[in-house]
Amino acid sequence: xxxxxxxxxxxxxxxxxxxxxxxxxxxxxxxxxxxxxxxxxxxxxxxxxxxxxxxxxxxxxxxxxxxxxxxxxxxxxxxxxxxxxxxxxxxxxxxxxxxxxxxxxxxxxxxxxxxxxxxxxxxxxxxxxxxxxxxxxxxxxxxxxxxxxxxxxxxxxxxxxxxxxxxxxxxxxxxxxx
Amino acid sequence: xxxxxxxxxxxxxxxxxxxxxxxxxxxxxxxxxxxxxxxxxxxxxxxxxxxxxxxxxxxxxxxxxxxxxxxxxxxxxxxxxxxxxxxxxxxxxxxxxxxxxxxxxxxxxxxxxxxxxxxxxxxxxxxxxxxxxxxxxxxxxxxxxxxxxxxxxxxxxxxxxxxxxxxxxxxxxxxxxxxxxxxxxxxxxxxxxxxxxxxxxxxxxxxxxxxxxxxxxxxxxxxxxxxxxxxxxxxxxxxxxxxxxxxxxxxxxxxxxxxxxxxxxxxxxxxx
Numbered sequence: 001x002x003x004x005x006x007x008x009x010x011x012x013x014x015x016x017x018x019x020x021x022x023x024x025x026x027x028x029x030x031x032x033x034x035x036x037x038x039x040x041x042x043x044x045x046x047x048x049x050x051x052x053x054x055x056x057x058x059x060x061x062x063x064x065x066x067x068x069x070x071x072x073x074x075x076x077x078x079x080x081x082x083x084x085x086x087x088x089x090x091x092x093x094x095x096x097x098x099x100x101x102x103x104x105x106x107x108x109x110x111x112x113x114x115x116x117x118x119x120x121x122x123x124x125x126x127x128x129x130x131x132x133x134x135x136x137x138x139x140x141x142x143x144x145x146x147x148x149x150x151x152x153x154x155x156x157x158x159x160x161x162x163x164x165x166x167x168x169x170x171x172x173x174x175x176x177x178x
Numbered sequence: 179x180x181x182x183x184x185x186x187x188x189x190x191x192x193x194x195x196x197x198x199x200x201x202x203x204x205x206x207x208x209x210x211x212x213x214x215x216x217x218x219x220x221x222x223x224x225x226x227x228x229x230x231x232x233x234x235x236x237x238x239x240x241x242x243x244x245x246x247x248x249x250x251x252x253x254x255x256x257x258x259x260x261x262x263x264x265x266x267x268x269x270x271x272x273x274x275x276x277x278x279x280x281x282x283x284x285x286x287x288x289x290x291x292x293x294x295x296x297x298x299x300x301x302x303x304x305x306x307x308x309x310x311x312x313x314x315x316x317x318x319x320x321x322x323x324x325x326x327x328x329x330x331x332x333x334x335x336x337x338x339x340x341x342x343x344x345x346x347x348x349x350x351x352x353x354x355x356x357x358x359x360x361x362x363x364x365x366x367x368x369x370x371x372x373x374x375x376x377x378x379x380x381x382x383x384x385x386x387x388x389x390x391x392x393x394x395x396x397x398x399x400x401x402x403x404x405x406x407x408x409x410x411x412x413x414x415x416x417x418x419x420x421x422x423x424x425x426x427x428x429x430x431x432x433x434x435x436x437x438x439x440x441x442x443x444x445x446x447x448x449x450x
Contacts, residue, residue, distance in 0.1 A: 012220075012223070012224070015224070015306055016224060016227055016228065016231065016303075018306035019224075019228070019303040019304055019305065019306045019314065020227075020228045020231040020232065020302065020303045020304075021231060023303070023304040024235055028308055029308050031308065033306075033307070033308075035306070052195070056199070059199075060216050060217075060220070061220055062306060062307075063217070064216065064217045064220035064221060064224075064341075065220070065224070065303075065305070065306035065314075066305045066306040066307035066310050066312065067305070067307060067310040067312070068310070068312070068340055068350060068354075068356055069203060069206040069207045070202070070203070070206045070214050070216060070217055071199060071200070071202040071203025071204070071205070071206045071207075072203050074199045074202065074203065075196065075199035075200045075202075075203050078195060078196055078199055079196060082192050082196070111309075114307075114309065117200075117203065118355075118356075121200075121203060121204050121207055122207055122356060126355045126373070126374075126375050126376065126380075127309060127355040127356070129375070129376070130309050130355055130375070130376035131308075131309045133376070134308040134309060134376075137308075138308050
């Protein structure tokens with residue numbers, strides 16, 4: 001329950017950063033999607049039931065902070081989580097470069113799914129053109145943000161004694177040494 | 179059958195969950211006017227945090243600009259004094275024009291302006307995605323806001339309210355791909371629909387034979403019942419006419435500067 005709430009608070013914090021802080025410094029396309037990084041991380045690190053419930057709620061939070069209707073990011077993020085889950089069984093999830101690759105893939109898939117849903121359900125006209133135009137910048141922003149977060153975690157990890165099974169983090173702990 | 183269900187239970191569960199979320203999305207799309215309980219709760223929870231972030235940023239910016247970064251202040255002061263003198267002269271001229279306009283409008287009996295109460299609001303957040311164009315303002319249902327109200331700035335139309343919480347509201351900007359506003363070319367009264375293209379606008383359904391030139395001003399037509407007639411939307415920047423076809427392709431730049439949107443006016447109620 002504690003971790004569940006922690007993820008939700010982290011999600012709300014990310015949404016606030018994305019909607020109120022990043023716009024002060026970064027252009028529209030260059031604002032990283034921290035919630036996507038959190039969801040990919042959840043897919044690789046958490047047990048399925050907890051990851052699904054948290055993803056649904058994080059999708060709801062993202063929908064409340066963007067777009068026009070509740071449900072878009074709930075569906076898209078759930079699809080991404082399930083895809084990551086399918087892939088994670090065949091991948092070495094403790095490899096940092098792989099995590100970055102997954103974030104690049106996740107960004108592409110998220111944009112395609114958002115575009116597909118908006119065109120299919122909402123008849124949102126030119127949205128695909130807007131999405132594709134912003135995609136390279138979005139990709140770059142997400143990779144840079146993930147890289148910064150990852151390097152930060154890797155630096156802090158020996159001090160914190162991180163638990164095993166964390167995506168992108170090779171298992172180390174204070175007790176067992178590095 | 180049971181064996182099949184047992185074997186593929188996780189897959190079937192995942193598919194069912196995905197379908198359920200898509201149905202939720204589809205249902206909410208049909209309920210466009212309504213703000214869901216979940217959204218209201220999240221917006222209510224986030225509004226004070228967003229206001230605090232906005233206030234802190236303003237404070238830090240003021241501190242930096244007014245007390246720390248004072249390079250070229252004297253030169254700027256002299257320049258501003260000069261500008262001030264020029265502006266005062268312009269203002270007197272504008273006042274003269276306003277009085278003249280008032281007299282002429284009275285003479286023609288032409289009422290093409292907003293005459294409704296308006297509520298000022300501050301932009302406290304932007305859209306969390308890269309494709310949607312919405313902003314969050316610091317006024318909500320407690321201040322009398324409801325879904326569908328038009329939002330304007332000094333330059334022109336900004337958008338309309340799409341979600342309301344007690345102390346905040348979400349505004350769909352004119353440039354969002356799902357935004358459409360009934361428009362008129364001011365000079366020729368040619369009708370069309372101004373649609374968002376992310377940064378610019380397109381004027382759809384403008385007849386190929388209609389007289390539109392670059393630089394023409396687009397204003398709201400008053401059709402559709404959301405925006406009052408005569409509000410500035412933007413200026414035509416590009417026109418493409420094919421040899422065949424019913425309509426011409428018209429692109430326009432919005433009058434409002436969405437990259438520096440800080441204060442907006444929300445138009446309340448009906449025409450007085």
